[in-house]
Amino acid sequence: MAAFVTSMLILIVGVGACLYFGHRRPLGTPLTWGEAFVGATWGFAMMVVAYGVVPHQWLEFADNELLWRPDRVLMGFSADGLKFGEEAANLVGRGRVLVSYQTMRDIVATLLYVVFLAGQMYMWAAWQRRGRAQAGAVERTSRFGRPLVRKA
Numbered sequence: 001m002a003a004f005v006t007s008m009l010i011l012i013v014g015v016g017a018c019l020y021f022g023h024r025r026p027l028g029t030p031l032t033w034g035e036a037f038v039g040a041t042w043g044f045a046m047m048v049v050a051y052g053v054v055p056h057q058w059l060e061f062a063d064n065e066l067l068w069r070p071d072r073v074l075m076g077f078s079a080d081g082l083k084f085g086e087e088a089a090n091l092v093g094r095g096r097v098l099v100s101y102q103t104m105r106d107i108v109a110t111l112l113y114v115v116f117l118a119g120q121m122y123m124w125a126a127w128q129r130r131g132r133a134q135a136g137a138v139e140r141t142s143r144f145g146r147p148l149v150r151k152a
Helices: 002-024 033-064 101-129
Strands: 073-078 081-084 097-100
Touching: 002 033, 002 101, 033 101, 073 101, 097 101
Parallel strands: none
Antiparallel strands: 073 081, 073 097
16 A cells, blocks of 8 residues: 555656646757756656556555455346345356456556556646737737837
């Protein structure tokens, strides 16, 4: 539990730092080689944590502490109906489908990947949109293309 929570906190703090420093940086500022190197390393580290460490720690937590194994049946359904727990393991009938705790563990791991991918795509889009003026905030200009200083 501690390793899973710690890896999630590291990811949240890392993404928060990315957002904080991204908003502080003025649009159009030249990028130095060192800044690009640090930014690329930081981005790679956050992807390793998001796609490698956090799902791994979830699987370890579910296997070792929650004991979500394939021999523990969560639920089952068949022509006889829906059963939970130990009753589901002894379920008979046509079309019997058993859902184990390991299946639920894998579904949660898959959802972690989906959430992280959606978050990464959102971050890319937010980074590309940064610094743009709102659609309603059009600056008034004179006939010659210069901005108006006072109201006419």
